[in-house]
Amino acid sequence: MDPNFTVERGTTASRRFAVLGGVLVVALATLPFWGDTASMRLIAEMATYLALAQLWNLLAGYAGLVSVGQQAFVGLGGYALFVMCGWYGIHPLLAIPLAGIVSAALSLPIAFIVFRLRGAQFAVGTWVVAEICQLLIALMSSLGAGSGQSLTPAIVRTVAASKADRDMIFYWCSLGIALIVLGLVYALLRSRHGLALTAIRDSEQASRSVGVDTFRTKLLTYVVVAFATGGVGALIFLQKLRISPAAGFSLNDWTVVVIFMVVIGGIGTIEGPIVGLVIYFVLRQLLADYGSWYLIVMGCVAVFFMLRARDGIWGWIAQRWQLHLFPLRRNFRRGGP
Amino acid sequence: MTKGISKAELKRRDVLRAMAVGGAGAIVGPTFLARPARAAGRTIKIGFVSPETGPIAAFGEADDFILAGVRKVLANGITIAGTQHPVTIIKKDSQSNPNRAAEVTAELINSDKVDLMLGSSTSDTTNPVSDQCELNGVPCITSDAPWQAWFFGRKGDPKKGFDWTYHFFWGVDTISTVFCDLWSSLDTNKTVGALWSNDPDGIALSDPQTGFPPLMKKRGFNLVDLGLYPTMSDDFSAQINKLKEAKVDILTGVFVPPAFATFWTQAAQQGFRPKIATPAKALLFPSAIEAIGDRGIGLSTEVWWSPHHPFKSGLTGETPQQFCDAYSAATGRQWTQPIGFKHAILEVACDVLKRTKKIDDPGSIRDAIAATDYTTIVGPINFAKGPVKNVATTPLVGGQWKKGSKYKYDLAIVNNKMEPSIPLDGKFEPLAS
Numbered sequence: 001m002d003p004n005f006t007v008e009r010g011t012t013a014s015r016r017f018a019v020l021g022g023v024l025v026v027a028l029a030t031l032p033f034w035g036d037t038a039s040m041r042l043i044a045e046m047a048t049y050l051a052l053a054q055l056w057n058l059l060a061g062y063a064g065l066v067s068v069g070q071q072a073f074v075g076l077g078g079y080a081l082f083v084m085c086g087w088y089g090i091h092p093l094l095a096i097p098l099a100g101i102v103s104a105a106l107s108l109p110i111a112f113i114v115f116r117l118r119g120a121q122f123a124v125g126t127w128v129v130a131e132i133c134q135l136l137i138a139l140m141s142s143l144g145a146g147s148g149q150s151l152t153p154a155i156v157r158t159v160a161a162s163k164a165d166r167d168m169i170f171y172w173c174s175l176g177i178a179l180i181v182l183g184l185v186y187a188l189l190r191s192r193h194g195l196a197l198t199a200i201r202d203s204e205q206a207s208r209s210v211g212v213d214t215f216r217t218k219l220l221t222y223v224v225v226a227f228a229t230g231g232v233g234a235l236i237f238l239q240k241l242r243i244s245p246a247a248g249f250s251l252n253d254w255t256v257v258v259i260f261m262v263v264i265g266g267i268g269t270i271e272g273p274i275v276g277l278v279i280y281f282v283l284r285q286l287l288a289d290y291g292s293w294y295l296i297v298m299g300c301v302a303v304f305f306m307l308r309a310r311d312g313i314w315g316w317i318a319q320r321w322q323l324h325l326f327p328l329r330r331n332f333r334r335g336g337p
Numbered sequence: 338m339t340k341g342i343s344k345a346e347l348k349r350r351d352v353l354r355a356m357a358v359g360g361a362g363a364i365v366g367p368t369f370l371a372r373p374a375r376a377a378g379r380t381i382k383i384g385f386v387s388p389e390t391g392p393i394a395a396f397g398e399a400d401d402f403i404l405a406g407v408r409k410v411l412a413n414g415i416t417i418a419g420t421q422h423p424v425t426i427i428k429k430d431s432q433s434n435p436n437r438a439a440e441v442t443a444e445l446i447n448s449d450k451v452d453l454m455l456g457s458s459t460s461d462t463t464n465p466v467s468d469q470c471e472l473n474g475v476p477c478i479t480s481d482a483p484w485q486a487w488f489f490g491r492k493g494d495p496k497k498g499f500d501w502t503y504h505f506f507w508g509v510d511t512i513s514t515v516f517c518d519l520w521s522s523l524d525t526n527k528t529v530g531a532l533w534s535n536d537p538d539g540i541a542l543s544d545p546q547t548g549f550p551p552l553m554k555k556r557g558f559n560l561v562d563l564g565l566y567p568t569m570s571d572d573f574s575a576q577i578n579k580l581k582e583a584k585v586d587i588l589t590g591v592f593v594p595p596a597f598a599t600f601w602t603q604a605a606q607q608g609f610r611p612k613i614a615t616p617a618k619a620l621l622f623p624s625a626i627e628a629i630g631d632r633g634i635g636l637s638t639e640v641w642w643s644p645h646h647p648f649k650s651g652l653t654g655e656t657p658q659q660f661c662d663a664y665s666a667a668t669g670r671q672w673t674q675p676i677g678f679k680h681a682i683l684e685v686a687c688d689v690l691k692r693t694k695k696i697d698d699p700g701s702i703r704d705a706i707a708a709t710d711y712t713t714i715v716g717p718i719n720f721a722k723g724p725v726k727n728v729a730t731t732p733l734v735g736g737q738w739k740k741g742s743k744y745k746y747d748l749a750i751v752n753n754k755m756e757p758s759i760p761l762d763g764k765f766e767p768l769a770s
Contacts, residue, residue, distance in 0.1 A: 038448035146535030
């Protein structure tokens with residue numbers, strides 16, 4: 001083999017994007033000083049959905065774990081926060097990572113059940129587990145049973161006494177979680193595990209034959225995703241102020257919408273969920289006041305993409321222009337370093 | 338009518354006064370010329386959150402009609418502390434989803450910066466809307482959910498109450514009394530079977546201390562409590578067997594309409610036919626009875642409002658009958674109970690704004706809410722006279738579905754013991770066996 005080959009990942013486009021992305025992050029991080037609360041709130045909501053979308057994409061797009069039960073971890077994280085803050089007086093911001101740990105711990109026994117299933121059965125299995133979580137919590141009267149419970153203003157005010165300060169802190173938390181998740185996914189995919197994950201995505205059989213421990217890799221991914229999803233859930237319900245089984249374990253709000261974003265944007269890419277996120281929010285802002293038509297249009301868009309553009313928008317762009325903003329592939333270049 | 342004239346006259350005087358001021362200004366200096374003839378204040382924004390799509394969309398089906406009526410009255414704005422303010426009502430759909438309700442409320446607070454928030458129809462909308470407002474210091478009025486589900490469901494402390502949020506509706510105690518009054522008027526074995534949906538209303542009503550069961554015992558009824566069932570349940574055969582075994586004459590509980598339709602069909606198949614069936618929440622809408630068909634005749638329910646209620650809209654002067662007729666004429670639909678409350682909550686909002694001293698101070702709007710003493714199309718609203726702080730109660734009577742004349746089925750008021758001013762228009766009869 002010619003020794004004058006070097007392996008590199010970055011491309012000119014990705015390096016330019018890194019600079020642009022850095023500028024964007026700084027702009028968003030300083031938004032509280034120059035933007036209004038409405039845009040802060042919107043960006044924060046987008047950030048939490050970006051985190052959920054990246055996490056689901058990591059599961060489905062890379063590890064091949066097409067879960068339709070991620071709402072289980074959103075709900076468990078949310079309930080964990082309500083219990084920690086309401087019963088034990090733990091500071092809400094500290095309760096967010098702790099809720100992630102609770103959710104990760106619970107994901108282990110769940111994983112041992114659902115990992116026995118494959119493909120479509122796995123998808124249905126995860127959904128069933130989420131429904132069981134919802135039903136079990138609806139039976140616990142100490143958690144408010146089917147009616148749920150509220151987070152009292154006194155608890156939320158321990159985050160910050162004034163609305164402006166709270167808005168700012170919640171905004172940074174949401175943005176922070178999104179960036180952490182994005183960084184985590186990117187780092188994970190560039191690591192050895194990432195290589196293993198990509199191999200599993202392309203063919204589980206083949207990857208096992210070349211020595212990838214598929215069970216361990218998938219389990220690690222599932223638990224890490226459960227941890228982060230639980231944390232995101234805790235942050236979501238800290239801002240919603242109220243949780244009930246139907247709200248916490250909502251299939252539509254925490255999984256279907258997320259799948260929509262990832263599928264439209266392009267599954268199995270880091271850029272895809274970002275593109276999907278923007279499209280979803282644009283459609284929602286435009287159509288939300290049209291009642292049922294809003295849902296019908298969303299459904300039609302999703303069906304169109306599933307039939308006509310299965311790789312999503314980013315899949316099409318990446319193919320057409322060989323564009324990778326988050327370079328994961330290894331490219332060979334002739335010549336020394 | 339006299340009120341209308343005086344209002345018009347008042348307006349005329351305002352205009353004259355403003356013109357006089359304007360005229361004086363013109364003489365005093367040219368800078369005043371830029372001012373409009375009438376002192377016009379900034380636009381006041383009211384947020385209106387209600388379920389218009391999703392499983393309980395029936396509650397919000399009249400929203401557009403009701404808002405159109407109120408907007409017409411408010412075309413010239415409201416005079417607040419001597420200044421005429423235009424008013425916009427911003428409607429948001431909660432999609433019958435508590436997550437969405439919290440989200441749109443936050444949007445109304447942060448983006449639209451509403452001065453006053455209104456939320457209505459079941460605790461899945463009223464509670465998240467109120468929680469957001471309570472934390473963010475936005476004056477808020479909600480309605481159309483039993484007040485215990487709203488107050489205790491949000492961890493309210495009867496001694497302290499809430500700072501920013503107010504609610505008007507009847508309570509668990511009221512509906513329990515009405516149901517017992519209904520049942521006592523017929524001859525039965527006094528054995529009551531109950532199934533409760535596992536949702537805020539079912540939990541509030543089934544509570545062994547603060548709910549319905551203690552009152553039943555006190556009134557001499559023997560309760561066969563079958564406990565909470567999952568809200569989306571579609572098989573009631575086990576419960577129906579137990580009801581048959583216990584020889585239940587009276588059936589009650591809390592059901593969403595589709596669940597009750599399933600229950601009632603299965604009850605017929607298994608030969609369970611009580612003398613009285615009074616499920617709460619299930620039979621509010623004519624559509625619920627139409628789904629069951631003629632087997633629905635004779636079922637009884639709570640009635641919060643009807644065209645025969647002896648009240649009048651303080652905003653438009655319409656009687657409930659005129660209001661319902663206008664609704665039917667405009668939409669071709671039969672009246673439903675929530676339409677009165679949707680109108681009433683907007684009436685209260687207008688009354689509050691008119692009495693507000695400093696519109697730019699949310700605390701002043703809140704004080705005006707607390708001081709409300711006003712008669713709406715659904716009855717008098719007074720938060721000072723409520724059972725707990727921040728709550729005002731409205732009257733409740735018992736009704737029974739009968740074969741209709743103009744529409745397929747009609748809801749007749751058959752028991753008014755709690756509120757004798759509301760006229761009866763039928764006699765309570767046992768279910769045909």
